[in-house]
Amino acid sequence: MSEDLQSHVFEADLTWTGTGFEPGVRLHVDAGGRFAAVTRTDAGQAAPDDAVTRLPRRALLPGFVNAHSHAFQRGLRGLGETFPAAAGDFWSWREEMYALVARLYEERLYELCLAAFREMRDAGVTAVGEFHYLHHHDPDRLDFAFDDVVLAAAAAAPIRIVLLEVFYAAGGIGQPLTGAQRRFATPSPEVYWAQVDRLADRLAGDGSQSLGAVAHSIRAATPDQVAALHAEARRRGLPFHMHVEEQRQEIDACRAAYGARPMAVLLDRLEISDAFTAVHCTHTEPGHLERFAAAGGNVCVCPLTEANLGDGIPPLAAVPAARDHLCLGSDSNARISMLEEARWLEYGQRLAGERRGALRDDAGRVGPGLLAAATRGGARALGLDAGEIEPGRWADLVAVDLDHPSLAGAEADTLLDALLLGGADGAVAATCVGGRWRQSGG
Numbered sequence: 146m147s148e149d150l151q152s153h154v155f156e157a158d159l160t161w162t163g164t165g166f167e168p169g170v171r172l173h174v175d176a177g178g179r180f181a182a183v184t185r186t187d188a189g190q191a192a193p194d195d196a197v198t199r200l201p202r203r204a205l206l207p208g209f210v211n212a213h214s215h216a217f218q219r220g221l222r223g224l225g226e227t228f229p230a231a232a233g234d235f236w237s238w239r240e241e242m243y244a245l246v247a248r249l250y251e252e253r254l255y256e257l258c259l260a261a262f263r264e265m266r267d268a269g270v271t272a273v274g275e276f277h278y279l280h281h282h283d284p285d286r287l288d289f290a291f292d293d294v295v296l297a298a299a300a301a302a303p304i305r306i307v308l309l310e311v312f313y314a315a316g317g318i319g320q321p322l323t324g325a326q327r328r329f330a331t332p333s334p335e336v337y338w339a340q341v342d343r344l345a346d347r348l349a350g351d352g353s354q355s356l357g358a359v360a361h362s363i364r365a366a367t368p369d370q371v372a373a374l375h376a377e378a379r380r381r382g383l384p385f386h387m388h389v390e391e392q393r394q395e396i397d398a399c400r401a402a403y404g405a406r407p408m409a410v411l412l413d414r415l416e417i418s419d420a421f422t423a424v425h426c427t428h429t430e431p432g433h434l435e436r437f438a439a440a441g442g443n444v445c446v447c448p449l450t451e452a453n454l455g456d457g458i459p460p461l462a463a464v465p466a467a468r469d470h471l472c473l474g475s476d477s478n479a480r481i482s483m484l485e486e487a488r489w490l491e492y493g494q495r496l497a498g499e500r501r502g503a504l505r506d507d508a509g510r511v512g513p514g515l516l517a518a519a520t521r522g523g524a525r526a527l528g529l530d531a532g533e534i535e536p537g538r539w540a541d542l543v544a545v546d547l548d549h550p551s552l553a554g555a556e557a558d559t560l561l562d563a564l565l566l567g568g569a570d571g572a573v574a575a576t577c578v579g580g581r582w583r584q585s586g587g
């Protein structure tokens with residue numbers, strides 16, 4: 146993504162305009178990799194035909210934004226799925242994850258990140274928020290060697306990345322970091338922000354890499370630390386992310402230590418805005434979720450990982466205000482499919498509530514909201530000019546194959562629902578990041 150680009154114009158058979166798929170839409174991309182204009186062929190302002198790259202039998206959508214990933218956990222796929230002693234849970238899975246953490250080194254981490262990021266491109270993801278806490282090869286030296294590995298893998302994939310640099314200071318409330326957790330260590334805010342400053346100088350110069358700030362969870366940072374980190378992130382204009390209320394055990398521990406649930410602590414101590422993204426909110430009380438969304442906060446749901454880990458289902462259907470604040474993450478990367486994440490965002494609510502159309506909009510439609518969660522909701526959470534096809538935003542796109550068997554029979558007005566609820570990842574023919582195309586699978 147570092148070479149110079151010519152400006153150019155694309156026209157596919159159909160293009161998502163924010164409300165529907167339309168023919169005759171021309172996307173003008175400038176040399177910097179952003180949309181310069183969106184024109185209609187019937188509006189008399191189109192580019193000359195010979196300057197247009199036609200994309201026959203394709204439909205264009207905004208590129209999917211994967212707002213929450215731990216790329217290295219791609220190395221766990223196929224592992225930890227037998228349960229000889231007893232039923233497993235998040236905590237038994239975490240031991241498996243720590244065993245992987247203990248044996249990683251730079252080259253293996255690079256392979257795993259590259260594999261995950263390329264698989265994301267194949268699944269239509271053009272931007273990823275990499276929630277990165279596996280910092281050190283040598284924890285005794287606090288070398289942060291693995292941070293550079295993630296950025297290098299993203300550049301090679303290539304994929305747009307927001308490196309969500311994680312502050313991680315405790316191994317549980319009031320507990321030291323032990324064993325593999327020592328590779329996550331940011332012992333003080335000073336060490337953490339010095340590393341953020343260092344990373345800022347190492348980002349790709351083409352705008353494809355940026356930074357965000359993170360407190361891992363209420364287990365890994367005290368409320369005082371979270372509040373200070375968040376205030377500094379706001380001062381710097383960085384998005385801020387945190388795992389919130391994925392596990393009941395975490396909520397119980399937080400209540401015992403601080404007298405309130407994690408979300409209540411955050412609502413009490415922080416000035417929540419659209420720069421704050423709470424990941425999971427699986428067990429968040431509806432009233433807390435309502436206050437959080439009303440303040441502008443983003444809720445990142447990771448349906449496939451939450452299902453794989455047996456976490457539970459967040460109470461989204463009970464909180465209409467949260468529906469405009471959703472985004473999606475592939476989290477553990479046990480499966481990488483944004484189409485599945487989107488459909489299971491709705492399906493989880495259907496299974497929990499025994500009702501269809503749980504996340505419908507005022508017009509009764511489900512598809513536009515699911516697409517928004519997979520695109521502009523993620524872009525908002527990551528502070529990216531992406532997620533919508535409009536001038537000034539990054540030219541990040543998904544090209545869907547209208548001849549793919551999983552979409553047979555779909556017309557312009559049913560294509561979105563057909564894709565989101567029935568489409569296979571193989572229907573993602575290509576993706577475009579900053580105006581540069583990559584065919585899926587290669």
Ligand SMILES: [Zn+2]
Nearest residue numbers: 215276388476
């Ligand atoms: Zn996570």
